[in-house]
Each structure stands twice: as structure tokens, then as C-alpha cells.
Amino acid sequence: MPVFTLAAKDLRLLLRDPRSAVILLLMPLVLTLVMGLALGEGFGEKADDRLRVSVVLLDGGLPAKAGRTFPAKPWSELVLDDLAADPDGTGGGIRVEVIGTREEAEKLVARGKRPAVLVFEREFSDRMDRASFLAAPGFEPVNPLGRDGVVQERVGLTVLRDPTQPTASAVIEQVAQVSMFRVVIPYMIGQAFARVGDDRFMEHLAEGLKERxxxxxxxxxxxxxxxxxxxxxxxxxxxxxxxxxxxxxxxxxxxxxxxxxxxxxxxxxxxxxxxxxxxxxxxSIGEVMTPAVRAEVGPGVKAGVGELFPSYDFTALTWQQLTRTGERGGAAANRAVYADPGAKRYQILVPQFTVMFAFFLVLTVGWLFVAERTHGTLVRLRAAPLSRGQVLLGKLLPCLLVSLVQGVVLLLAGRVVFGMSWGAEPWLLLPVVASTSAAAVGLAMLVASAAKTETQVAVYGTLLVLVLGGASGSLMPRELMPEAMKRASQVTPHAWALDAYSQLLGSPTPDVGVVVMSCVVLLAFGAAFLALAWWRLDLT
Structure with a gap:
């Protein structure tokens, strides 16, 4: 087909032009690296005055137990829920940061990046499950309590400390002590109180009284x-x-x-x-306590003890139930997975420059059109049995291919070179790259159809790219813009592309609806630009 022949010819011209490689691939990578180094590791992180408690979860999970009803999840998760709880719903409290490995945690502590890290060892849930006041609970009990509170080593909790930050590490340890206490004490009380007045308890009491x-x-x-x-x-x-x-x-x-x-x-x-x-x-008194008497007296003993402390529920296994207070909610919002702060900045910079440099295709395509005008190629195309739409399509396809390759390469470089994450739904990045390329190619065709000389391409293209990049948030994050400017930025295709990337690369649970809407709007931009380019295209 003539369209594909024309497309193959233009693709060869694009690949022979060294300016294309520099503008579309090398410049965004260099600029991303320079901006990342200049902005520092704190770029992209919101100011947060909450206390950060870093943890490593090596917990092997709950041991098998017939008829288990509590807890419903590993003990380490109960401790983290208590740490991260936001009882008043104000968004305050403690920020729990989960670090993937002990090795990573040790490096952070050794470098002074974390004053202390809590490591929940593999045996943590098993030992917490055996925490008990009882002498013979049916298993080998663990006494987790000592002079200063919960003895961490007895329950499989290790604290990695930075000796140069003793005050900060002590604060984190005390916070952990409070949460451990709130988790383990109600469980131990509930277990012990469950024995008050039961057959075994009353039999033990009667046997002891027989000696009297x-x-x-x-x-x-x-x-x-x-x-x-x-x-x-x-x-x-x-x-x-x-x-x-x-x-x-x-x-x-x-x-x-x-x-x-x-x-x-x-x-x-x-x-x-x-x-x-x-x-x-x-x-002896014990002889008076026959099995029948014990069966009648036992429930009364338990009820009587409970009535002595009406403000507490000693049958409970959690702090909220024990103290008859409300549940401490909001734990999920205060928990996050540790990510290298160096990579966090590139989660923002890479998509920004990927979007902005996608539209630098305006310069490459404009120069291509000007060169063909100079060499008389466009005039010969006019004499060929090709419609204006076929000529436009033949020139669009290679540019679209180049733009797609550019987007994919820049995201790959972001992952490999800068350590950024592709988010929870990486497959959705492909339609975003494709729709952004469609909008960029459409704009490139429009500028190329209007510009007659290389100077016009340089002036129109550079001005257009920089203005759109600045207005959309490609040069500066939109979070830093005034509200009016944020709303105005929605008239640019860049802003819609950035919205999609923000969902996919910045949110742990991306809103697919926002991504789809952004892709549809970008395709609409591309179609509108192409329609104007077809209308403006002059082959002379």
C-alpha cells in the first residue's frame, strides 16, 4: 500500500536524524537525572509530623490450634493495628512503615536513617499465643512481663537501635511497649478469667481446701x-x-x-x-465442695467477680473490649510500605518528563516536513495518486511508532536506571503511553502542517512545548500551583496524561476510571489536532 511505503520512507528519515535521538531519548534522561540530583531525596514527600515507627515483618503466622476464634490474624498485625490506629479520626497518630527485609532495615539503622526498627521475628505469633498468667494452661506458657514492661526477647520482638540516636530510639521502644501491653495484657487476663469458676478451677480449689x-x-x-x-x-x-x-x-x-x-x-x-x-x-471444707456444689457455685463466682468491676469486661481478649471503650480505627491510613526515597522523586519526575518530551516530537516532525518541502518531496507527493488523508496517515504512522518507543524506553529507564516503581497496575501504563503518543503526534502534525521553515518550527514548536509543559504541571508539580492554575491546566493534553500517571505510579490503589477517562480525552485531543492538521495541510 502507498501509505505504508510512505511511512517506511519517513521512518528511515527519522532514524537517520541524530537530533531525534537526542531530543526524544537522551535529553529527558539527562534532565531527569539532573533534576533528581538537584531536588534531593526529600522531593515528592509531603511534610509529616507524625512519629514514624519502622518495622520488619518476619512473623511466621499463627500456630495451628483446634477451634481457634482469636486472633483472626497474626499477632504482629494486631500490634501494627494498635500502633497505626487513629482513634479520633483526625489523621494523626503514628505512621507505621513496613520495611521489606532485615538487611534493608540494618542498612537504614547503620546509616542513621532510622533511629530504631522493630523486627517481628518468625516465632512472634507462636510466643504471643502462649503468653499466659496460668501455671498449667495446656501448653508451655510464656511469661512476657518483666520489671520494665513487656520483655521483647521473650515474645520474639527484636529492636535494631542506632547508638547515635538514643533518645529517638527510646521513644520508639516506649511506643512499642505501650502497644504490646495493650495487645498482650487483655489476652492474658481474658484467658485467666475464663478459668475462674470453671470445673477445673473449682476442682483445684476443692483439692486445695481438703488439706484444711x-x-x-x-x-x-x-x-x-x-x-x-x-x-x-x-x-x-x-x-x-x-x-x-x-x-x-x-x-x-x-x-x-x-x-x-x-x-x-x-x-x-x-x-x-x-x-x-x-x-x-x-x-475439711474441701469435702463440702462436691462436684455438684462446684457446678452450682462456679458460675456464681465468675459472675460475682465480674460484678465487682463493672467498668471492665474480664472475659474480653482485646484492650477495647476489656476497657469497654470504642474501637481504635484508621489503622490502614497510617500504614505504608517503605520505598527508597531516592526512587520516590523519580516517581514524579519520570512521568513529568515522559509526557513533556513526548510533545517534543513537534520539532522532529516539523523539521521533517520542512526538509521535504525544501527538497520538493511534498510537491511530488501532490502529483502522486494519493489523497491528503493518505499522505497525512503515511507521515503519522512512523511518528506514532517513534513516540510509542520513546514512552516505553523512558519508563523502562525509570525502572532500571532510577529505581522507580510501575505501581500496582503496570499493564495500564501501555494505554496511557499510547493515548499520550496519539495526542503528541496529532499536535506534531498540526504544527508541521502550519510551519513553513525550520525557524518557524523551532519558534512555534519550542514555545508551544514549553508553554504547555509549564501550564500543565510537566515542569512543576501541579500540587504547588494555585487552584485557578490547576483548573486551567485541564485544557492541555499533558495534564490529562499526568493525571493517569499519577493514579498508576502514585497511588497504591489506582482509580481505573480516572485512567480510562484520561486516555479517552487524550485520544480526543489527538483526533482534534489531526483534523486541524488535515484541514491546514499544504503540500506545496
Whole structure:
């Protein structure tokens, strides 16, 4: 097809032009490097006065336990949730930074970049799961408490410290102590309180009381009213009356007639300390606590202890439930994954210059058109059996290919050379590159169709590229612009491309709707520019 022949010819011309390689590939890389070095590592980071606590998660997870209901996730995650909580919803609190490896954390501490880093070792959840006040909980217990709070080594928490920053590292350790305390103490209390009044607890109590012999006389005195009630109720029971008559026949009424005196005599004997001491000599309180008594008394013991402390729920396993306070939410917003600050600046600079230099194609295409006018190529094309649209398409295809290669190469260089991340949805970068190239090529065709000389290309193209780059945020982040300028920048294709890149490279959860809308608008810009270029194209 003539269109592809024309496109192949123009592609050869573009590839032979050294200015194209310099402008489209070398200049953006050099400018990105220079700007990155000039702006420093802090560029791109918002000012944050929150305390930063850096952690390394090596936790091996929860040990297997039949019927587990708590916790629902590893213990290290519970500690991080407590650290990062924002209870009042003001966006304050502590910023938790998760570092990927111990080696990276050790380097940061050794270089003085972090005063301290908390390392949750592999055994952390296993040891926290065994933290207990109980002597025999059914597993080998861990006592995490010491003189100064939670003993970190006992639960598998290691603190990497920078000895040159003792105050800052001490602050981080104390913050960790508070969170550890809030996580482990309710769990230990809840476990212990669950045992209060249960069969095992009451049996252990009864066994201990069996050693308490003899039965103190005061106990018999205090038991007397209960014994009297039992005797009175027994004699009034009709079935027991029938049992008496069957056993004693005619003597039943005599026995019942003597019962008031007998009960009085028993009461008198219980109050006689000498008699009571002999009666209770071989009896212990533990013998009174039979299994049936224990089953009745146990729940009452637990309920009674709970009623003594109405402001607390000792059956709870979390600090919020124990203290009957609201949940400490907002933890997700205060957690982030550590990223090399050197790479953060390039997350901004690389897409900015990728977008701006995509539109430098205006100069390359303009010079190409001017050269063909000078050599009379355009006049010969006019004589060829080609429509104006076919000529425009034949020149558009190689420029679009070059622009696509430029965008991909610059993003690859950003990843390999500058260490930037491609974000959570890297595949979406391709449609953004393609739609940006379409808009850039459309504008390039429009300028090339209007400019007649190299001077006009240089003036029109450079002015247009720089003005659009400055107005859109390609030269300066739009976050630093006034609100009015931010709104005005939306009339440039650059701004829409930057919005898409910002979602993909700057957000952990990019809004795909914003990316799609940006791509559609960029394609619309490209179509509008091409329509104007077709209308303005003069082959003379």
C-alpha cells in the first residue's frame, strides 16, 4: 500500500536524524537525572509530623490450634493495628512503615536513617499465643512481663537501635511497649478469667481446701441456720413422712414430736466450741465442695467477680473490649510500605518528563516536513495518486511508532536506571503511553502542517512545548500551583496524561476510571489536532 511505503520512507528519515535521538531519548534522561540530583531525596514527600515507627515483618503466622476464634490474624498485625490506629479520626497518630527485609532495615539503622526498627521475628505469633498468667494452661506458657514492661526477647520482638540516636530510639521502644501491653495484657487476663469458676478451677480449689483440717468451729456455727432449714424442710416433705412411717411405724409421731428438741440440741452442740472442734476434726471444707456444689457455685463466682468491676469486661481478649471503650480505627491510613526515597522523586519526575518530551516530537516532525518541502518531496507527493488523508496517515504512522518507543524506553529507564516503581497496575501504563503518543503526534502534525521553515518550527514548536509543559504541571508539580492554575491546566493534553500517571505510579490503589477517562480525552485531543492538521495541510 502507498501509505505504508510512505511511512517506511519517513521512518528511515527519522532514524537517520541524530537530533531525534537526542531530543526524544537522551535529553529527558539527562534532565531527569539532573533534576533528581538537584531536588534531593526529600522531593515528592509531603511534610509529616507524625512519629514514624519502622518495622520488619518476619512473623511466621499463627500456630495451628483446634477451634481457634482469636486472633483472626497474626499477632504482629494486631500490634501494627494498635500502633497505626487513629482513634479520633483526625489523621494523626503514628505512621507505621513496613520495611521489606532485615538487611534493608540494618542498612537504614547503620546509616542513621532510622533511629530504631522493630523486627517481628518468625516465632512472634507462636510466643504471643502462649503468653499466659496460668501455671498449667495446656501448653508451655510464656511469661512476657518483666520489671520494665513487656520483655521483647521473650515474645520474639527484636529492636535494631542506632547508638547515635538514643533518645529517638527510646521513644520508639516506649511506643512499642505501650502497644504490646495493650495487645498482650487483655489476652492474658481474658484467658485467666475464663478459668475462674470453671470445673477445673473449682476442682483445684476443692483439692486445695481438703488439706484444711479440722473444720473450724465457727464454720459449724455459721452452718447451723442452713442445717436447721434443711431439717425443717425435710420433716415437712410428704414423701419423707411416708418413709418415716414405713421405717418406724407407730413411733413416727413420737419421733416427729421430739424433733424440735433434737434440732435445738443440734444447734446448741454446734455452738459449743469444744463439741464443734471434735465434730470437725476429720472434716475439711474441701469435702463440702462436691462436684455438684462446684457446678452450682462456679458460675456464681465468675459472675460475682465480674460484678465487682463493672467498668471492665474480664472475659474480653482485646484492650477495647476489656476497657469497654470504642474501637481504635484508621489503622490502614497510617500504614505504608517503605520505598527508597531516592526512587520516590523519580516517581514524579519520570512521568513529568515522559509526557513533556513526548510533545517534543513537534520539532522532529516539523523539521521533517520542512526538509521535504525544501527538497520538493511534498510537491511530488501532490502529483502522486494519493489523497491528503493518505499522505497525512503515511507521515503519522512512523511518528506514532517513534513516540510509542520513546514512552516505553523512558519508563523502562525509570525502572532500571532510577529505581522507580510501575505501581500496582503496570499493564495500564501501555494505554496511557499510547493515548499520550496519539495526542503528541496529532499536535506534531498540526504544527508541521502550519510551519513553513525550520525557524518557524523551532519558534512555534519550542514555545508551544514549553508553554504547555509549564501550564500543565510537566515542569512543576501541579500540587504547588494555585487552584485557578490547576483548573486551567485541564485544557492541555499533558495534564490529562499526568493525571493517569499519577493514579498508576502514585497511588497504591489506582482509580481505573480516572485512567480510562484520561486516555479517552487524550485520544480526543489527538483526533482534534489531526483534523486541524488535515484541514491546514499544504503540500506545496
Amino acid at each position: 483440717k479440722p473444720l473450724p468451729p465457727d464454720v459449724l456455727v455459721q452452718l447451723d441456720p442452713t442445717v436447721q432449714k434443711l431439717l425443717a424442710a425435710l420433716l415437712a416433705d410428704p414423701k419423707f413422712d411416708a418413709m418415716l412411717r414405713r421405717e418406724f411405724g407407730l413411733f413416727t409421731n413420737t419421733i416427729k414430736g421430739q424433733m424440735p428438741q433434737f434440732r435445738r440440741l443440734v444447734s446448741e452442740a454446734f455452738r459449743d466450741r469444744e463439741v464443734a472442734a471434735r465434730v470437725g476434726k476429720d472434716v
